[in-house]
Amino acid sequence: MLVTLKQIAEQLGISITTVSKALKDYPDVSKKTRKLVRETASLLHYKPNSFAVNLRTKESKIIGLIIPVIVHHFFSSVIKGIISQAEKKGYLVIILQSDESYELEKKQIDLLLSKRVDGILISLANGTGDFKHLTEIIEQETPLVMFDKIAKVVKCSKVIIDDRKAAYIATKHLIDIGCKRIAHFRGALLPQNSIDRFLGYKKALLDNNLEYDPSLIYVNECGDMSFEEGKENARQLLKDHKDVDGIFINTDLVAIGAMTEFAKLGVKVPEDISIVGFSNWFMSSVISPSLTTINQPGFEMGKKSFKILYKEIKDRKMNKSISYKEVVLDTDLVIRESTKRKL
Amino acid sequence: MLVTLKQIAEQLGISITTVSKALKDYPDVSKKTRKLVRETASLLHYKPNSFAVNLRTKESKIIGLIIPVIVHHFFSSVIKGIISQAEKKGYLVIILQSDESYELEKKQIDLLLSKRVDGILISLANGTGDFKHLTEIIEQETPLVMFDKIAKVVKCSKVIIDDRKAAYIATKHLIDIGCKRIAHFRGALLPQNSIDRFLGYKKALLDNNLEYDPSLIYVNECGDMSFEEGKENARQLLKDHKDVDGIFINTDLVAIGAMTEFAKLGVKVPEDISIVGFSNWFMSSVISPSLTTINQPGFEMGKKSFKILYKEIKDRKMNKSISYKEVVLDTDLVIRESTKRKL
DNA sequence: CTGAAAGCGCTTACAG
DNA sequence: CTGAAAGCGCTTACAG
Numbered sequence: 001m002l003v004t005l006k007q008i009a010e011q012l013g014i015s016i017t018t019v020s021k022a023l024k025d026y027p028d029v030s031k032k033t034r035k036l037v038r039e040t041a042s043l044l045h046y047k048p049n050s051f052a053v054n055l056r057t058k059e060s061k062i063i064g065l066i067i068p069v070i071v072h073h074f075f076s077s078v079i080k081g082i083i084s085q086a087e088k089k090g091y092l093v094i095i096l097q098s099d100e101s102y103e104l105e106k107k108q109i110d111l112l113l114s115k116r117v118d119g120i121l122i123s124l125a126n127g128t129g130d131f132k133h134l135t136e137i138i139e140q141e142t143p144l145v146m147f148d149k150i151a152k153v154v155k156c157s158k159v160i161i162d163d164r165k166a167a168y169i170a171t172k173h174l175i176d177i178g179c180k181r182i183a184h185f186r187g188a189l190l191p192q193n194s195i196d197r198f199l200g201y202k203k204a205l206l207d208n209n210l211e212y213d214p215s216l217i218y219v220n221e222c223g224d225m226s227f228e229e230g231k232e233n234a235r236q237l238l239k240d241h242k243d244v245d246g247i248f249i250n251t252d253l254v255a256i257g258a259m260t261e262f263a264k265l266g267v268k269v270p271e272d273i274s275i276v277g278f279s280n281w282f283m284s285s286v287i288s289p290s291l292t293t294i295n296q297p298g299f300e301m302g303k304k305s306f307k308i309l310y311k312e313i314k315d316r317k318m319n320k321s322i323s324y325k326e327v328v329l330d331t332d333l334v335i336r337e338s339t340k341r342k343l
Numbered sequence: 344m345l346v347t348l349k350q351i352a353e354q355l356g357i358s359i360t361t362v363s364k365a366l367k368d369y370p371d372v373s374k375k376t377r378k379l380v381r382e383t384a385s386l387l388h389y390k391p392n393s394f395a396v397n398l399r400t401k402e403s404k405i406i407g408l409i410i411p412v413i414v415h416h417f418f419s420s421v422i423k424g425i426i427s428q429a430e431k432k433g434y435l436v437i438i439l440q441s442d443e444s445y446e447l448e449k450k451q452i453d454l455l456l457s458k459r460v461d462g463i464l465i466s467l468a469n470g471t472g473d474f475k476h477l478t479e480i481i482e483q484e485t486p487l488v489m490f491d492k493i494a495k496v497v498k499c500s501k502v503i504i505d506d507r508k509a510a511y512i513a514t515k516h517l518i519d520i521g522c523k524r525i526a527h528f529r530g531a532l533l534p535q536n537s538i539d540r541f542l543g544y545k546k547a548l549l550d551n552n553l554e555y556d557p558s559l560i561y562v563n564e565c566g567d568m569s570f571e572e573g574k575e576n577a578r579q580l581l582k583d584h585k586d587v588d589g590i591f592i593n594t595d596l597v598a599i600g601a602m603t604e605f606a607k608l609g610v611k612v613p614e615d616i617s618i619v620g621f622s623n624w625f626m627s628s629v630i631s632p633s634l635t636t637i638n639q640p641g642f643e644m645g646k647k648s649f650k651i652l653y654k655e656i657k658d659r660k661m662n663k664s665i666s667y668k669e670v671v672l673d674t675d676l677v678i679r680e681s682t683k684r685k686l
Numbered sequence: 687c688t689g690a691a692a693g694c695g696c697t698t699a700c701a702g
Numbered sequence: 703c704t705g706a707a708a709g710c711g712c713t714t715a716c717a718g
Contacts, residue, residue: 002483004711015689020713030687047457051403052711054394055694062405062437062458070426071419080413083440092437092458094405097426114390115405115435140345227629256629283626286570286599347695358705363697373703395695398710 003044012040023048054116059317062092063309064112066122068100068149069224073252073281074298075123078147081302082121089310091118100188100224102127109133119143119309124151126188127222143312143322147305149191157312157325159305163193166294166331167200170276171248173292173333175208178342179246179274183216185233185258187225187250194250197278201248216241225250230257238265245273245342252277252284252293259291259338270340280334289337297329304329346387355383366391397459402660405435406652407455409465411443411492412567416595416624417641418466421490424645425464432653434461443531443567445470452476462486462652467494469531470565486655486665490648492534500655500668502648506536509637509674510543513619514591516635516676518551521685522589522617526559528576528601530568530593537593540621544591559584568593573600581608588616588685595620595627595636602634602681613683623677632680640672647672 005023009016014033022029022037023046029037040046054060065082067075079095086093094117098105105125112120113136120137124146134154137144147159174182184201187194198217205212218233230253237244249255255277259269269275269289277284277293284291304327315322348366352359357376365372365380366389372380383389397403408425410418422438429436437460441448448468455463456479463480466489477497480487490502517525527544530537541560548555561576573592577600580587592598598620602612612618612632620627620636627634651668658665 006711016712017689017691017714018687021688024713026714028687033687049398049711050458051394051397051401052694053713055392055398055696055711056713058394058694060394070423071416073414076414076419079438080440083413083438087439092439092454094435095422095426095438096430096435097423111435115393227625260629282570283629286603286626287629288631349695359696360698360705360707361703364704367697369698371703376703392695395710396697398695398712399697401710 002049003041003046004049005046008037008040008044008046011044012036058116059118060116061090062094062115062117063119063121063306063313064094064096064108064115064117066096066098066105066108066112066120068098068123068125070095070097073283074148074279074296077298078123078302078305081299081304082306083302085303085306085310089306091306091310098125100126102129106133109137113137113140113142117142119145119313121145121147121305121309123147124149124191126191126194126224129190141316143309143316145305145309145312147301149193152192155324157308157327159301159308159327159329160193161296161301161329161331163196164200164203166278166296167197167248168204169200169333170278170294171201171204172208173335173339174246174248174274174276175204175210177246177274177339180210181213181216181241181244182210182246182248183218183237183241183244185218185220185230185247185249185254187220187229187254188223189219189221197250216244225254227253227257227260230254230259231261234258234261235265238267246275246339247273248276248278250278252279252281252291255291255293255338256283256287259287259289270338274339276333276339285336292336292339293334295332295334297331301329345392346384346389347392348389351380351383351387351389354387355379401459402461403459404433405437405458405460406462406464406649407437407439407451407458407460409439409441409448409451409455409463411441411466411468413438413440416626417491417622417639420641421466421645421648424642424647425649426645428646428649428653432649434649434653441468443469445472449476452480456480456483456485460485462488462656464488464490464648464652466490467492467534469534469537469567472533484659486652486659488648488652488655490644492536495535498667500651500670502644502651502670502672503536504639504644504672504674506539507543507546509621509639510540510591511547512543512676513621513637514544514547515551516678516682517589517591517617517619518547518553520589520617520682523553524556524559524584524587525553525589525591526561526580526584526587528561528563528573528590528592528597530563530572530597531566532562532564540593559587568597570596570600570603573597573602574604577601577604578608581610589618589682590616591619591621593621595622595624595634598634598636598681599626599630602630602632613681617682619676619682628679635679635682636677638675638677640674643672
């Protein structure tokens with residue numbers, strides 16, 4: 001059986017109170033007792049029962065993370081950032097995958113709250129259009145930090161990139177190299193970053209005297225930003241618009257799907273169509289042609305998100321008031337072979 | 344504040360005992376009381392305090408997972424398999440990344456044990472050569488299942504593939520298409536699957552009357568199976584052996600690194616050198632030339648590992664004796680463009 | 687410096 | 703059918 005304070009106390013003929021205090025370095029324990037207790041504890045391989053500690057202290061030292069997809073270069077980088085930072089602070093991380101489903105996301109938040117995690121980190125599912133489940137977290141006084149796919153109206157800390165600006169830069173790059181008819185694969189409609197990237201794309205066109213043509217926007221309402229999605233959109237695009245010479249594609253994986261389809265259909269990238277992706281997945285640097293894309297700092301986003309959450313957990317514990325933060329991380333355009341100046 | 348049993352009891356003027364029983368569907372509660380209690384509970388949004396439940400029931404409904412790398416196609420697939428299966432059974436998963444370090448792995452096991460997780464799933468770090476920390480898990484009566492990178496000597500359930508056979512088939516494929524001088528990028532020395540894959544490679548050579556030449560084995564002692572590792576090995580190989588016409592490379596990412604370097608140095612794949620990878624990462628299907636590789640079922644491995652762990656947790660709870668299982672999952676050779684019959 | 691006692695919020699064996 | 707009581711293993715305010 002596992003060792004308890006009681007057993008140490010009995011073995012030494014002292015009280016449980018004193019044992020507990022000695023192990024927690026309370027000043028009102030004699031050096032001699034402290035030493036004795038510590039020795040006995042390590043001899044017996046004593047480990048505090050965290051169930052009891054949790055119940056007493058009302059904290060679990062566990063946080064919850066809900067993420068749309070796990071097998072995903074960007075999101076797995078975020079996970080790594082969160083876990084590595086949490087570990088440093090003595091926190092463990094429970095990970096759940098919402099699979100882009102609002103229903104699942106709701107259930108998972110419920111699960112985490114009933115587990116009494118100390119805080120929650122979330123990147124919203126594409127299907128999430130209602131935010132009651134999120135405000136519930138805050139009402140329960142559980143710190144919440146949203147990252148990447150956020151809801152603007154929810155009052156909590158957020159870690160994001162400037163999607164509008166990044167999309168603007170991506171589109172501007174296509175314009176700069178001479179593209180005249182630029183399509184946009186947008187993905188789902190709802191997520192804030194889908195909205196912002198679209199707005200950035202549109203603004204870049206208008207600022208540069210290019211016509212904005214809604215029929216050049218490809219939306220995948222309930223999509224999952226997959227390779228297949230890219231292939232389908234590419235096929236459709238060739239049917240609809242033979243004159244497109246550039247595409248700004250939401251997420252590298254979709255862009256790679258499109259490029260694969262184009263290669264199959266004999267459309268040359270970048271000669272016929274230049275392509276800019278979004279996210280800078282590792283694979284984008286090793287495919288051929290390599291993909292011009294927006295570098296999105298996943299690891300840093302994860303780290304920063306945990307740091308903010310940690311501070312809120314501490315502040316709440318101290319009964320300090322919490323001021324929500326909104327951190328915007330830098331992105332940059334990585335120019336590779338999929339975009340080339342028109343002659 | 345959060346609602347407790349006591350509050351429901353007070354509100355209804357009955358005992359805590361009865362409230363608890365009503366909510367847990369004990370048969371010795373009148374229908375009327377049960378209904379009343381349930382209604383009040385849902386009205387007050389009662390959620391059992393899992394800290395108290397844990398302490399009483401001595402289980403956390405949380406399992407721990409230690410994995411060498413997270414940003415990794417195979418391992419993230421395993422994670423997804425584990426989480427999805429665990430969720431079905433009402434378990435949550437804490438994930439830790441060992442970063443291929445034995446020291447970290449040891450600390451993390453300690454952490455998980457002191458958190459009193461109900462079970463542990465692990466794939467060993469490359470650096471792990473000593474297994475005391477693992478036997479300690481078993482001594483503490485915490486169910487343990489190892490997957491992919493296992494330690495043969497540790498007595499617990501395991502979920503693996505037949506690495507030796509898979510490597511044999513990979514190497515045999517190179518022989519069948521006419522390769523005569525086949526190198527092997529092995530990665531680290533210690534992991535069981537590195538050993539087994541090497542043995543499979545060697546046996547394939549010997550069975551087919553090809554000379555086994557130790558200088559054709561490239562080991563990266565403390566390696567991390569990275570893209571860079573593949574590039575370095577490729578460079579070194581060209582210096583050492585100009586006559587190599589095939590390579591069996593441990594892990595796709597290393598293979599892709601090697602292919603990238605070969606492309607840069609003007610070595611043609613598959614014309615000059617045919618390459619077989621291992622793992623079937625998604626990116627292997629979209630690069631050019633696409634990579635022939637061994638498909639390793641990550642998602643299934645994760646699912647199966649959790650299923651076995653779950654059964655052991657249940658059996659232990661029932662005081663049933665536990666018989667350790669060793670499950671071997673199927674792999675298959677996926678032939679793509681990086682291997683081609685010599686003329 | 688030491689320890690008895692209360693309490694965190696549940697579950698469950700037992701009595702009535 | 704209902705409830706008083708013990709106990710899971712800690713922490714900590716309080717008394718001595």
